[in-house]
Amino acid sequence: KAGVTQTPRYLIKTRGQQVTLSCSPISGHRSVSWYQQTPGQGLQFLFEYFSETQRNKGNFPGRFSGRQFSNSRSEMNVSTLELGDSALYLCASSQTSGSSYEQYFGPGTRLTVT
Amino acid sequence: AQSVTQLGSHVSVSEGALVLLRCNYSSSVPPYLFWYVQYPNQGLQLLLKYTSAATLVKGINGFEAEFKKSETSFHLTKPSAHMSDAAEYFCAVSVSGGYNKLIFGAGTRLAVHP
Numbered sequence: 247k248a249g250v251t252q253t254p255r256y257l258i259k260t261r262g263q264q265v266t267l268s269c270s271p272i273s274g275h276r277s278v279s280w281y282q283q284t285p286g287q288g289l290q291f292l293f294e295y296f297s298e299t300q301r302n303k304g305n306f307p308g309r310f311s312g313r314q315f316s317n318s319r320s321e322m323n324v325s326t327l328e329l330g331d332s333a334l335y336l337c338a339s340s341q342t343s344g345s346s347y348e349q350y351f352g353p354g355t356r357l358t359v360t
Numbered sequence: 361a362q363s364v365t366q367l368g369s370h371v372s373v374s375e376g377a378l379v380l381l382r383c384n385y386s387s388s389v390p391p392y393l394f395w396y397v398q399y400p401n402q403g404l405q406l407l408l409k410y411t412s413a414a415t416l417v418k419g420i421n422g423f424e425a426e427f428k429k430s431e432t433s434f435h436l437t438k439p440s441a442h443m444s445d446a447a448e449y450f451c452a453v454s455v456s457g458g459y460n461k462l463i464f465g466a467g468t469r470l471a472v473h474p
Contacts, residue, residue, distance in 0.1 A: 250403070279460045289450065289464035302459040336403055338460070345454040346392045346411045349462060351403035 247273055250339050250352035258358045264325040267355045271318050271339030277301075278320040279349060280312060283334040292335075295320050296343040324357075332359045362387045362453045366465035374473050379438040381468045383425075383451030386432065392454040393434045394462065395425055399447045407449075410434060421445070446472045 251270045259265050271278050280292040291304040295314035312322040318339075324331055334356050338349035367382040385391055392411050396404040408419025415427045425436045434451060448469045455461040 252403075277460050279462075281462075288466050289452075289462075291461045291463070294460045296460075302455075302461050304461075338404075338462075340460050343460050344458050345456055345460075347460065348394070348406055348409055349460055350406065351396070353401075353403045 250337060250350055252335075252337050252352040252355050254355060255353065256356045256358075258360060259327050260360055261327055261329060263327050264323065265327060265357060266321055266323045267335055267337075267357070269320045269322075269337030269339075269352060271320070271337075272350055275339035275341055275350075276318050277340040277343045277347075278314055278318065279338045279340070280320070280322050281336045281338065282306075283336060283354070284332075289336075292322065294343065301343055327359045329359050331357065333357060362391065362455055362463055364451050364453050364463055364465040366449075366451050366468050368468055369466065370469050370471065372471040372473060373441045375443055376440050379423075379436070379441045379445065379470065381436040381449050381451075381470065383434045383436065383465060384432050385434060385451075385453050387453060387456075389456045391456075393425075393427065394452045394454065395419065395423070395434075395436050396450045396452060396464075397447045398450065398467075404450065407436070441470075441472045443472050443474065446470055 277296045279294040293303045314320045334354045340347045363386045395407040451465040452462040
């Protein structure tokens with residue numbers, strides 16, 4: 247099976263702009279979670295989508311949003327970009343939603359805000 | 361609230377030596393615990409997971425971890441380090457409640473010297 251894919255792999259944006267990142271889960275996986283990775287804060291949970299519904303959200307401002315489509319593909323959007331949004335954004339897919347299920351990560355999208 | 365602490369942000373071993381990466385967790389309920397590895401410019405790869413079936417968990421690439429409830433630990437070991445093991449390792453606990461939300465430790469960077 248193909249793994250989790252994320253596009254684009256690299257992005258450079260300017261402060262104030264918005265950005266959309268895409269994630270395609272492993273075939274058959276219905277849950278998609280997003281994480282932000284920075285040197286200072288480490289890996290932090292953004293949100294989880296399952297069956298097109300947001301099930302859980304991390305402690306991030308409302309500028310961070312996401313959605314999931316009927317084919318389980320997911321997008322996350324960051325509006326009004328700030329310098330501190332520069333990070334590696336990782337998407338993870340899982341068969342279903344539940345604490346015991348493994349999450350499989352994509353290669354990430356490296357976002358640089360200038 | 362659940363949390364994970366990884367002792368030692370950097371660990372250095374010689375090729376062929378024992379690898380020991382420490383992880384302690386805090387959880388009021390039986391935890392689901394995971395170890396992930398991240399190579400430079402890549403996403404996270406699942407090494408192994410603990411879901412209460414057995415206290416000694418074997419993973420990929422010769423790694424294993426032992427769950428010790430009395431010590432609230434889930435340390436990762438490998439009997440003989442290989443140069444290709446050089447990477448960053450993350451311990452994570454899955455938040456209870458039926459969600460796909462991982463709380464990660466700060467990570468341990470493993471260096472392997474010839």
